[in-house]
Amino acid sequence: MKHEVDLKNFSLHTDLLIDEVENIEEDIITKENRKINNVEIDVIKVKEDNLVKRKGTYTTISFEDITDFKNFNIVEKIFIDELNKIINEQNLNKDYKVLVIGLGNRNSTPDSLGVKVCDNILVTRHIDRLDNLGEDYHSVAAFTPNVMGNTGLDAQDIIKGILTETKFDLLIIVDALASSKIERVNKTIQLTDTGIYPGSGVGNHRKEISKNTMEIPVIAIGVPTVVDAVTIVSDTINLLIKKIEYLKNNNPKEKLKAKDKINYLKEERVNISNEEKNHLLGLIGELNDQELKSFISEILTPIGYNMMVTPKEIDFIIEKLSLLISKGINKSIHNLKDKI
Amino acid sequence: MKHEVDLKNFSLHTDLLIDEVENIEEDIITKENRKINNVEIDVIKVKEDNLVKRKGTYTTISFEDITDFKNFNIVEKIFIDELNKIINEQNLNKDYKVLVIGLGNRNSTPDSLGVKVCDNILVTRHIDRLDNLGEDYHSVAAFTPNVMGNTGLDAQDIIKGILTETKFDLLIIVDALASSKIERVNKTIQLTDTGIYPGSGVGNHRKEISKNTMEIPVIAIGVPTVVDAVTIVSDTINLLIKKIEYLKNNNPKEKLKAKDKINYLKEERVNISNEEKNHLLGLIGELNDQELKSFISEILTPIGYNMMVTPKEIDFIIEKLSLLISKGINKSIHNLKDKI
Amino acid sequence: MKHEVDLKNFSLHTDLLIDEVENIEEDIITKENRKINNVEIDVIKVKEDNLVKRKGTYTTISFEDITDFKNFNIVEKIFIDELNKIINEQNLNKDYKVLVIGLGNRNSTPDSLGVKVCDNILVTRHIDRLDNLGEDYHSVAAFTPNVMGNTGLDAQDIIKGILTETKFDLLIIVDALASSKIERVNKTIQLTDTGIYPGSGVGNHRKEISKNTMEIPVIAIGVPTVVDAVTIVSDTINLLIKKIEYLKNNNPKEKLKAKDKINYLKEERVNISNEEKNHLLGLIGELNDQELKSFISEILTPIGYNMMVTPKEIDFIIEKLSLLISKGINKSIHNLKDKI
């Protein structure tokens, strides 16, 4: 009986700014892009609240397969650096106290990221109260409010309740997200100091977890772990254009490479005309991105085929991602050096 | 690093009244004892606060192996009856709202009872807010605050915090206990409306979870799942006396029975004298219960041998006990009849 | 280090006949189709080995959301009936002995179906050896060989090894499959007495688990739990045609219904011409099914986007599916009547 309820209440919360940034007027953002060993870092600062996103810093780290040992180590280092930067921007006291919140559902693999991060947070608050922790450690607590389908309670109410009973200076929230691009699934970490705004934010003020509602700085760490079928199809149609553009480019050196090993996204391409698109894809080729997604949604949704999906290796990936984020948080907050 | 902390913070909270009742003055308690199919039910009402226990009702259900299918069903039925009686004594409104709290640690089998009960509570509060649940259901939420070693937070603070943000009329708390008798381990359920008083209660007021601190009625459901080595040894020495008393009794009919199949606790015995005790057990035989326990503790504790232990089948037993209690709570609160 | 290996060795084994049946010459198969309460049952008998599938019975049960309590019960009943029919066709002795094998990986949710079925099989072989089980029970053992990425061993070698040491009369193998249609994911159970042929069967004879290799009848029970991105895209393009065909049909009664609630697959449609297809979809519209899949694969595979995916609710669905199949096997083999 319980699981029927669970299925209805399965919720993935926030979104990636990086995929919406083109919808924000240029003059209210600053952008910065770097690359370290194939890992891309985008830092976007939104200078004032707008229709798409709140004012604040959004850092996006984009990487390849995280179950690869080398990738893991590079991304971990970058994650620590970027988290440190955002923490430093919050102007906290030297001995700030942190509450780490892991949103999501332990019993649903793609939604369990936050819970599993909390399993490995180095918790010190209870020791701090007895003893002096020493200069290398901050006071840290970690908590998983679970999902409403399991508890009947809003995560937001529980967090707010804890903050009324105990004093903290910084909230770090970890959550699984829904992705709006295939390529980002399990391959992107977003850090932001704007907090979490569930749903489309339509007047749903009390569910917001942010400095506004919690009265202390809130840093949200999110990884997209699911994507919907509409996105898979629309991304594929866009990729089809790019593939054709690549094939039209006469690069004899490339032609020598094994045909299906080439990542055509990274190769030179020549643009194809609208006529060519129409020839190739008919009316479909004439739709813009938003129209294409709406159209595909109209096909899949009424018959129940617009599933949210996750890669079949999700168990192994969540294990690595949660380890990376928990180690990163521990090393950012405490001065662990060679201790772990 | 985390687990060293865990080991230190492993805590089993409350105690059984039934084992201390002899220490309470007779005139402030009433007792009632019934037996249904080998299951014993003791209802003790303490009329005023005293040194040992708080004023309130303590119901103890004592049974044999709960992994036996027949036992399970008998105990489940009795548990529902007794829980209903205690709920009815709280004078709640007809449409009372319940918060079920599962104390303890999911990662420690003998301390996971409360958490596993919550896994199976029929949660309705989030549905109630959208819809009318109908007359058969109450609004129920369920929550597991985890232990301080994992979170850095007091369970009591979290519960208090939730109650400041959301309104409930009744708190039901489920917890694993430490036993003071071998025979009670995994074979007793205690229900009480006095709440939970961790530790020896020495002025530790803010950790108390009771009507006093929570401002709504609190029903605590506890099962002893661990026992210490001191108890095992002192219980054995007391049993030795009883065994000798049984052997001294000349009951020829019994002598015919297979020697080691006889439960001598249930057979007639003749008392043995103090001289005989001393002959048998030396100075040990002259100690009273409390002296014996102190003496054994002095032997085991300094060398680290006074372990808290649990039967090796604890995983299977916790599974059954948590199922029994969760089904019992669901059927007591909601009118499920044949629906589950 | 282990998980990198795991990812490479994640394997889903067999396929559904029902989706390939059109590729088999008509004269070597018999088909039967029934419908009970929205659950469809297809029984296909292949009369002789052919390029696509082996000789034998293939029963496919197709249903909607299995986490729905009513659906669950209907499908369970049908599954028991169909499994009984296939068992009866094997001409076993009255006191036949069964080995149930759960293929797959406990640590990978979409591949854990077989393992979780085994967790709930009513195992009796060890009791049978001590006692007479009585007429209502058969001798049953259950075993999970795990996957090669975890063990370094072929599941097939382990099973063969067990059969050399212990005698059984029937092998029942449960496994998660890859689907070739979106609509089948977690919504189809296939039962077949032809066993399991991993990979494309290209001369990989020793990995086959069938009557040929095991020398006793082998019944395979499979549920598709994953699907690849290529299938999602090609199915969507085919659905697009059907949606257009539905929209072209002038059915005024339908037009009155809420636009996106209509399951247009179940409504009347008019065929659209090839010209219309081309107008709509360009060159894409001219491809046949196989060409379309190849084409999409060429787009997605080189850039690593042809993920195998599973619905995000997979944890809850596997729980229900494994419960259904284990209960069904228990009730088919033993005469449990009202005992469970």
Add this chain to the structure above:
Amino acid sequence: MKHEVDLKNFSLHTDLLIDEVENIEEDIITKENRKINNVEIDVIKVKEDNLVKRKGTYTTISFEDITDFKNFNIVEKIFIDELNKIINEQNLNKDYKVLVIGLGNRNSTPDSLGVKVCDNILVTRHIDRLDNLGEDYHSVAAFTPNVMGNTGLDAQDIIKGILTETKFDLLIIVDALASSKIERVNKTIQLTDTGIYPGSGVGNHRKEISKNTMEIPVIAIGVPTVVDAVTIVSDTINLLIKKIEYLKNNNPKEKLKAKDKINYLKEERVNISNEEKNHLLGLIGELNDQELKSFISEILTPIGYNMMVTPKEIDFIIEKLSLLISKGINKSIHNLKDKI
């Protein structure tokens, strides 16, 4: 229904030689004892089969709390050294192939040691078949046969079956044991090349897992994780004597130390006479070890109080022990140096 069966089939297999060595005639054994940082290493070689134990090497490593980080590292190093020595004594080919077997039950914490060790074994056999592993690696497979209560199958039959289908040169078996002394519970690892002899070995030849039955060398690694109540009581009575002996010793320096912090087992003691024992303990004081155990068993067993128990922190301890043993096996077999 299943768990009732489980409880009956919960089985812990072998025993520690170290506790029985006094029962073996002196001239057929050699003993060696070393101590490294508070960790004790006893190597006993039994030169010929005898009533108590088989011919072979028995190495016992005794240590304190393994959840302590420092202890863990010291014991890990010693374990690797001792395992290497026993492997070297087997005269294997340079490119020997290993099968690691984890006995026990994943669902029962104190019996899950072997299973959890297998979860972390670096498995290479499936890679070896495709590629050359290189000089640093041996071909390793790992397997968990589960317990008869879950599978209906003898672990021994499954292992024998695997060995008929695939070739290995060495079997390493990991198992949880029952302890015959409180002090050894979770604080001793035994390594032996004599294999495993379940039960009292009374003619139960086919269940033996040894070089005799498996035809390749068998190294068994065992840790006692449970102890029975009889042992706890009889050990306590023996400790009582030692405590009195310590108290009788007039060592003024010791008297200055805090009373209950002294480990009196490690301090000087004076023997007390039999009269004193009798004065202290009555008839009980006159029993020898075996008589005392029998007597206590007669008290506890008929009333069902002779439970096998395990410390309440068993979940955390098994986690550490299984990690230590799996890392030790990996580093002993492969040449991992700094790779892990």
